[in-house]
Amino acid sequence: MPDLLDKIVSLAKQRGLIFQSSEIYGGMAAIYDYGPLGVELKRNVKERWWQAMVYQNDDVVGLDAAIMMHPEVWKASGHLDAFNDPMIDDRQSGHRYRADELIEEHAASLRSDGEDEEAARVEEQLAEARRADDPNEAFYDIIHEEEIRGPDSGAFDWTAVRNFNLMFASNYGPASDSTVYLRPETAQGIFVNFRNAQETARQHLPFGIAQIGKAFRNEIVARQFVFRTREFEQMEMQYFLKPGEEEDAFQRWKEKRMNWHVENGVRPERLRWHAHDQLSHYAVAAEDIQYQFPMGWKELEGLHSRTDFDLEQHEEHSGKKMSYYDPWEEERYTPYVVETSAGLDRTILMLLCDAYTEDEISGDERTVLQLHPELAPYRAAVFPLVKKEGMPERAHEIERDLRQHFNVMYDERGSMGKRYRRMDEAGTPFCITVDGQTMEDGTVTVRDRDTTEQDRVPAENVATYIFDASRGWTPDGA
C-alpha cells in the first residue's frame, strides 16, 4: 500500500491540489503550497471545523492571534529552553545526547576513578568550550580527544554536535534589534488572550477559545508529503474549566472530535484512539486520534488535559493575574485546560487517502476521489451534452444560478466520458448535463460521482437536489 501515497502525490500535483513549495528553484524541503483545488478543499475543511466548534457550541468563541508573539511567551511555555541544546547522536544506538552533559559525565566518571587531575582538566576544557565562538565544534573536539563513548552502545561513532532549535527565529524591528519566533503552536496565542476573550465575550467558565492558524517547527525529520511539514496549520480549541471538571470535559470533547471526523465521511474503521504512554510535563491525560495512513497508524489530532500549567506559567512570567473569579461560588481559581489540537494538513492528507478509489465502470478503470460533497473543491459541474443547439447557453445559465450557492465548474471540452472522469478525479460529486430534453421540458440530468447513476431533475430544483443529496453523505452510500 505504500504506493497509494505516491499516487496521491501525483494526483495532487496533476489536478492542482498540492504543489511543492518553490518548485522552480529546486523546492523547499517539507513545505507545500495548496493549488486551485487544494485551497478549496482546505477552506471547506476549515469551514466545517469552525461550524462544528464555534457556531454549534455556545460556550466556544473564536480567536485569530498573531504568529509573532512576545519572546517571553516562549520562555513561559518552555519552548525556548527545552529545544535549544547542543545535541550529538550516537550512530550505533541512534540515541541523542546533550554534548555538554556527555562531557560532564565523563569528567565525573574520571573523578570517581580517582583521576582528579584528568577530571579537572576536562572540566576546564568544557568551560572554555562554552565560551568559544563555536561551542558545538569545541564540544565535538573534546568528545573526540577524550574518546568519550556512547553510554548505551559503548561505540565511538558520533555525528557532529548541533543545536536543535525547534522554533524559527526572525528579527523584529527595522534595526533587527531583537529576536522573535514564529509560533511553534497556536495554543499560546489562546492562553495569553484568555482574560481578554473571556471578559469581552462575556463568557463564564467553562468555556473554550478556538483558533485556526499557521505554526512553524524546525522538525528534525520532516517527511511523508504534507504529513509532517515545517510550516503547517492547526485547528485548536482550549477549553477552560474549574479544576476537578477536567475528566468530564475530556470525555465530552473526545466524543465530539471523533464524531467530527466521521461526519466528514472518514471510514470509522480507519480511525482509533491512542493513549500516550508518556505524558508531557504539562499534561495529566493525553490521547490521540490516529488514522490508518498508507504508511501506518499516525497521529492526526491530540487531546490533552493540560491542567493549569500554561496559565500559571504566564501568570508567573507576566506578573498578570490569569485566574478566574466565579461569581456564584464566590471563589477564585486558575482554570484547568482541555485542549483539542488537530493538524489541518494531516486532515487533508487523511481525506485524500480515505477518498482515493480506483474502480471499474463497464470494463474501464477510473480514479475517483470520494470526498464528502461538502468538502469537495467543486460541488458541481455543468456540461452541455453537445456544443450547439443552444445547450452551452442554457448550461451557462444553470452554472450562474448554482454559483450563488457553491463552487461550480463549467466544461464543454472533449467527450462526456472524459468530462465525467476529470470531475471524478477532482472529487466533484455532482455533474449536471443539459441535453435535448432540457431544451423541451427544462429538466437536466444529475450524475452521481459514486454510483455514476443519473437522475432527471427540473433545472430550477438542482440546487435543492444537491443540498439534500450532500447532507448525510457516507463513504459507503448508506
Place this chain on the structure above:
RNA sequence: GCGGGGAUAGCUCAGCGGUAGAGCGUCACCUUCCCAAGGUGAGGGCCGCGGGUUCGAAUCCCGUUCCCCGCUCCA
C-alpha cells in the same frame, strides 16, 4: 541527522558517451444526444542545479538541492 535508492515533457516512464522519445494528460478545430482509448493538428524538456573528465555528457566522476524507503519526536 545517519544509512540505502532516485531525479529526463503536466503525470508515469524508456534512453545510459555521438546533437531528446513513448503513453496518458493539455490546447485548437471537426465529430459526438451521456461514462476517458473517433479524426486532424499544435504546444511543451539547456534531461534537478553547479563543477570536472572527454573531440563530444541526459549518459562517467564529485558536490549540492529535492524526493522516496528504514531509525526517532510531534499537529
